[in-house]
Amino acid sequence: MNRQDCLERLREAAAAEGLAYRGAFAPRPTDSVPDARPGQPTGTLALFGFAGRDGFSRFAQSPEFADGLPHPLDRWSRRVVEALAADAGGKALFPFGGPPYHPFQRWAARAEDVRPSPLGLFIHPVWGLWHSYRGAVALVERIKAPQPLRAAASSCDVCAAKPCLSACPVGAYSEAGFAVDRCAAHLGTPEGRACMEGGCLARRTCPVGAHHAHDPQHAAFTMRAFKAAHPA
Ligand code: B12
Incomplete structure (x- = not known):
């Protein structure tokens, strides 16, 4: 199998399990990517995850979703990505x-046009x-992955209204960051039911890709987790 085929095969195997390929890149030392094998640096890091609604519905059919044990999504991700x-x-x-956490958002920005x-x-x-x-696969081989197309400006840079910043009923989002405790306390009140059952109001108010928003089952799962x- 040539190197390009290896990435294509990974992509197909992931898709068969409900995981979307989220791009790949050749790590630099500053990316903090661990070695793919002992003493062998990672030549390519491929990311996998959910994009839109499809992945969650596959996870919802898994044994981990139904077994009642803690952290079902993480256990499902571990099983699927370790097999890949x-x-x-x-x-x-x-x-x-x-903690510590791998810097997945930093990696994501190397692999795709996310900002x-x-x-x-x-x-x-x-x-x-x-x-x-939901995970990444580190390979020793350096595989030339297609470079992501990058728009000149991010969707947020060209969004003058920024409705996301005023939609939270308790103002948990500000320039200072995300006030986790304020959000969590609200979720425990009757007024927080709209967020608990339908998902984060600030996230839902964003017009970009709005039709990919979580369905009610996914939204409620995420908010409960x-x-x-x-616990407030
Ligand atoms: C700790 C954590 C949290 C904490 C704190 C979040 C925070 N903002 O600090 C809490 C519990 C609050 C949280 C909540 C949520 N999280 Co969270 N969280 C993480 C986690 C596990 C680690 C983050 C971290 O500390 N990374 C370590 C640093 C070193 O890594 P990094 O890539 O450099 O990340 C930092 C930079 O991206 C930086 N950053 C921010 N802006 C910019 C701008 C520039 C230019 C640069 C260079 C960097 C930068 O912020 C990151 C630190 O948070 C990540 C998974 C992961 N491993 O990254 C998920 C992650 C960030 N969370 C995620 C999600 C979805 C959520 C929730 C929506 C989940 C939910 N519904 O409950 C909420 C939303 C919270 C919010 N609005 O921020 C997703 C984000 C996906 C995405 N679209 O970006 C991640 C990537 C998990 C995943 N499996 O995909 N989270």
């Missing part, structure tokens, strides 16, 4: 399991705020 990495002779890396949004989440020109990362991790 083993098949490709690479190493699986995950966004969770810290910081005022909410802290990175925005994608197609998926808007409705995308995330966030609330459980931050």
